[in-house]
Amino acid sequence: MGGDVLSEGAAVMRESLLKSQSITDSVVSVLGSFDHRLSALETAMRPTQIRTHAIRRAHENIDKTLKSAEVILAQFDLFCQAEAKILKGPHDDLDSYLEAIQQLRSNILFFNNNKSFKSSDGVVNHSNNLLAKAISKLEEEFKQLLSSYSKPVEPERLFECLPNSLRPSSESSGNQGDSTGRNPSSNSHSEHHHNNNLENADFTPPTLIPLRILPLLHNLAQQMVQAGHQQQLLKIYRDTRSSVLEESLRKLGVVETLFKGKACNEIRESAFGLTKWLAKTAQETFGDFEEAVEKDATKTAVLDGTVHPLTSYVINYVKFLFDYQSTLKQLFQEFENGEETNSQLASVTMRIMQALQTNLDGKSKQHKDIALTHLFLMNNIHYMVRSVRRSEAKDLLGDDWVQRHRRIVQQHANQYKRIAWAKILQCLSVQGLTSSGGGSAVGVDGGNSSGVSRAVVKDKLKTFNMQFEELHQRQSQWTVPDSELRESLRLAVAEVLLPAYRSFIKRFGPLVESGKNPMKYIRYSAEDLDRMLGEFFEGKTLNEPKRW
Structure with a gap:
């Protein structure tokens, strides 16, 4: 009996174990199915994860690109602002103009350091060209300012710089030597007192250029030196100030003072005579050159209508004259005919130019083709106009001369077009x-x-x-x-x-x-x-x- 119960219990237990095993197998099967599905889900999600990562990286790259673009666009904005100020010129607002130049230099440095930007070379080239124009305008402004405020100093202004005790007076003009009857010891005492006055005197330097202009000139000069234009700066200063200094010395009578007295009469008269002879020789030379240009009969053929060698030679001669214009102006002063020295130099230049034009008119007739005649004259007169516009001769000859001859160039161009193309248009x-x-x-x-x-x-x-x-x-x-x-x-x-x-x-x-x-x-x-x-x-x- 007890064995049967035990057997039944064992059977129940075995059945329960079998059910547990079955349940376990089912659970394992379900879990295995979940594992398989999870693996499949991970496989399915992997491309999405990759795309998400790629999108995230793309967003990061876009952010970086946008930030770089913002920096570049900011540089372009600054460049455009600087360009507008530079094209306007320095005359109205010099400080703003100088700031624009500094900004332009910063732009050039930025794009030189960012060569990865594909247009950087083009931007740098354009900026360098603009900078060259800006410095050229600065040179013109420096020259204009210096010329405007460089005037000969009148003797009275220099005397005002002396202390009262040293200023010349009409009473002291004859009190020299022993003519007053004073004894030598008195003269010696007076001279000693005069020397003491010189040592202790308080001199006031004359104001040659207004103080408010000096900082402007300083800033302009600094920019020119920074741009490597030292030689141009020195030439402008030398040409402008030397003529003013010479005129100031002449008004003071310094030359006459150096060669004062009977012993120097011969030297003084020789110097004055030499000056007059040089002035006369210069005028005769200009007259001879003018005549030689007008009557030049060289047979140099210019078959293609280009600029004639005579034209380039005469233009170079005129440019050479302007290298010595301060000296020429001094020589022209020896002939006081009521004209300003500038007017006399302009008159000489205009006559030479007119002589050249007259000769070119004659040379143009060597061409049998009338269209080529007008092309030849167009080329040569255009060369004259362009050379004048790019030199100091423009200031002397004036805009009227330039505009008048530009119209002549256009007239010859129109005549060429009419004659050369009228027949074929028919x-x-x-x-x-x-x-x-x-x-x-x-x-x-x-x-x-x-x-x-x-x-x-x-x-x-x-x-x-x-x-x-x-x-x-x-x-x-x-x-x-x-x-x-x-x-x-x-x-x-x-x-x-x-x-x-x-x-x-x-x-x-x-x-x-x-x-x-x-x-x-x-x-x-x-x-x-x-x-x-x-x-x-x-x-x-x-x-x-x-x-x-």
Whole structure:
């Protein structure tokens, strides 16, 4: 009995164990399924995690890029502000102008240190060019300020700088030597007293330039030195101040004082005589040079219409004169004819320029092609104007002279265009296109009525091609040495020729295109003509290859 109970208990226990094992297996199976699903979920989430990480890094990069862009844009803003101030010039607000120069230097340093920015080289080049212009304007401002406030010192102003005891008076002028009857010991005592006065005297230096101007000149000079323009600074100061000093000494009679007395009479008279002789020789030399320029008959041929050697020689001579203008002004003072010395020097320069122009008019007639005649005169007078504008001669000759001769340059350019291109433009006009006969024709207004002969259109296009090729061959050998003038002249021709050609081809091209060999007559597009115009005035030789 007891064994049966024990057996039943064991059976129940075994059954319970089996159920527990089954439950355990089920739980393990469920947990295994969860593990599998979790692994699959992790696998599915991994690309999302990678993308999230990439997005986070992209955001970080964008933030860095935006911060870098903000710094660069800030530099551009500062550059634009500096550029506006520099283009305005230093005259109205010098302090602001100098700040703009410093800002420009900071911009250059920034972009030099940030070469990774792909446009940094272009920005640096532009900034350097602007800085050069800014320093050039500073030079002009320095020269203008120094000239305005550099005036000869009147003797009375210098006497006012002396103490009262040392100022000259009319009473003391005759009290010298023994003429007063005083004994030598009295004179010795007076001289000793005078020397003591000199040692203890309180001298007041004269104000040569107003105190409020000195800081401005100092700042300008400092900027010029910093930019490496020491030599220009010294030259401006020397030329401006030396003439003022010489005039001040002359008013004081220092030269006469140095050679005072009978013993120096011969030296003094020789010096004055030499000065007058130099002045007379200078005037005669200028007169001879003026005549030589006007009558120069050298046969140097300028076949391409470029600047003649005589022109460059005379311009260099005039520039040389202005290197010695202070000396020349002194010499001109020997001839007191009521004119200012500046006016006399300007008059000499103008006469030389006019002599050159007269000679160039004669030399231009050596060209058989009248269009080349005007191109030659345009080149040479433009060279004169440009040289004057870039030198001190501009201040002396004045804006009127410059503007008058610029108009002459434009007149010759217009004459060249009219003479060289009038004939070929006739090929593109509608005159002569009407035909009274039948045959293939279209209306002048583009309609289908009879009126324009295909043969006449072909003949006009054939003539146009021939004339343009002749012009291209000849005028690509001509020269316009100044790049701006050259481009301006090409543009002026293109503005007349290309619209006329496009209009003609648009209206009458279909008549030719519908016939045989249209390319024989419509040989060029408007773009081809424009490209070929780009070869005009380059001074090419006949053997050089074409670019089209």
